[in-house]
Amino acid sequence: MHGAAIVGQNRQLARDVFLLSLQAPELARAAAPGQFLMLRVTSGPEPLLARPFSIHAVEGDDVGVLYRVVGRGTRLLAQATAGQRLELWGPLGRGFDLALERPLLVAGGMGIAPLRFAAQRLTARGARPRLLCGLASATGLGGLVEAVDECLTAQSCAVSWVTEDGSLGERGLVTALLDRALEGVDGVLCCGPMAMLRAVAEACGRQGVACQVSLEAPMACGVGACLGCVIPAADGGYLRACQEGPVLPAAAVDWPRLA
Ligand SMILES: Cc1cc2nc3c(=O)[nH]c(=O)nc-3n(C[C@H](O)[C@H](O)[C@H](O)COP(=O)(O)OP(=O)(O)OC[C@H]3O[C@@H](n4cnc5c(N)ncnc54)[C@H](O)[C@@H]3O)c2cc1C
Ligand code: FES
Incomplete structure (x- = not known):
């Protein structure tokens, strides 16, 4: 889904950590744990690339995003207020396999x-x-x-x-x-x-x-097109964190090549 979401709340939990609640019914219905969304603050003078964030919670029609302010995009996001529209697309990528008991x-x-x-x-x-x-x-x-x-x-x-x-x-x-x-x-x-x-x-x-x-690889497009997020794979090839991931079996990753 590519569209807009309305900010419900943008609550500061700690010095540089915020919990954003977005009214996004379609996303809330489709989201699975481990998937992410691309979010862009559309107000402001400069156009910004969208930034990837994990889906932290789904409550009814609301999707929660927990984020730390580290740079320009997240600083802008921290200023978002209730009722503001943000551009988003998602859910993206592959999430966790939850077929577990303990x-x-x-x-x-x-x-x-x-x-x-x-x-x-x-x-x-x-x-x-x-x-x-x-x-x-x-x-x-x-x-x-x-x-x-x-x-x-x-x-x-x-x-x-x-x-x-x-x-x-x-x-x-x-x-x-x-x-x-x-x-x-x-x-x-x-x-x-x-x-x-x-x-x-x-x-x-x-x-x-x-x-x-x-895996939180740096991502530009989030949809498999730019290859900016590739991760070395255990079979000698590469995996796109935004498409084949961000959740991967640990055994699928070539850890020495990733370091
Ligand atoms: C799939 C995925 C899910 C993510 N989920 C969350 C989340 O739920 N909450 C959260 O706070 N952050 C999350 N991130 C990281 C988040 O996307 C970055 O912090 C954000 O893009 C920074 O944007 P900025 O414009 O504020 O900073 P920028 O100005 O773009 O960068 C500031 C600094 O952060 C570093 N940085 C940027 N992106 C990343 C990254 N992906 N990994 C490591 N360092 C990075 C840059 O190298 C730079 O040093 C996720 C990233 C990915 C790929
Ligand atoms: S972020 Fe562009 S291919 Fe993954």
């Missing part, structure tokens, strides 16, 4: 964005997901932590926090806790920085647990 969701930082929607659909299917969520520090991110705890607990998804500075939950890296966390798990869904994805993929490989990774 999945572990592993998030690094903003990697939580697609995993909340996955948790929502997994519990609706009768699965019992758990979330392991890592942050460099929880300092200044209280609103984000609260929002994640609130919505995932409401979906009966147990949340464990890990922070590098020990400001919340266990101190350390998500990957250090993985071997223990993988016990009894029948699949892992993972989103976060590339180094974390690779470490999670390796840990899952060692324990024989199927792992799906959501």
Whole structure:
């Protein structure tokens, strides 16, 4: 679908993290966890390329986007107000395979964005997901932590926090806790920085647990035309993150060539 969405809310959760709610009934009906949308702020003096964002939540006709302000596009987005029209297309790409009973969701930082929607659909299917969520520090991110705890607990998804500075939950890296966390798990869904994805993929490989990774490659078109998002594949070829991904089986990725 290519069209417009109306901003319902654009709530600041933390210093540079916002939760955008869009009235987009067609998108809400069609969206699956792990898929993304391309969003363009149409007001303002300069034309901007659309930016890719994961679908964070679907509630009725509303689609949620959780985003961090990092540059020009997200700075403009942070200024969007209720009632404003934004240009969007989606849902795009391939999402998670949710045929799991005891999945572990592993998030690094903003990697939580697609995993909340996955948790929502997994519990609706009768699965019992758990979330392991890592942050460099929880300092200044209280609103984000609260929002994640609130919505995932409401979906009966147990949340464990890990922070590098020990400001919340266990101190350390998500990957250090993985071997223990993988016990009894029948699949892992993972989103976060590339180094974390690779470490999670390796840990899952060692324990024989199927792992799906959501890859955030830089994207210009989002629809398979520009090849700006290609990922080296394990078979020696390439995969477009926007078409064959963004969610891929970890075993399909050539991790050494990606680094
Ligand atoms: C499939 C997909 C889903 C995404 N989902 C989310 C989401 O749910 N929430 C969220 O906050 N962000 C998400 N992102 C990242 C988001 O698209 C970028 O942060 C955004 O495009 C930045 O736009 P900008 O104009 O603000 O920054 P720019 O001015 O374009 O860039 C600012 C800085 O961010 C870096 N950057 C831009 N895009 C990426 C990227 N894809 N990966 C790594 N670094 C990047 C640039 O290299 C630059 O250093 C997703 C990306 C992809 C590909
Ligand atoms: S973003 Fe253009 S081909 Fe993937």
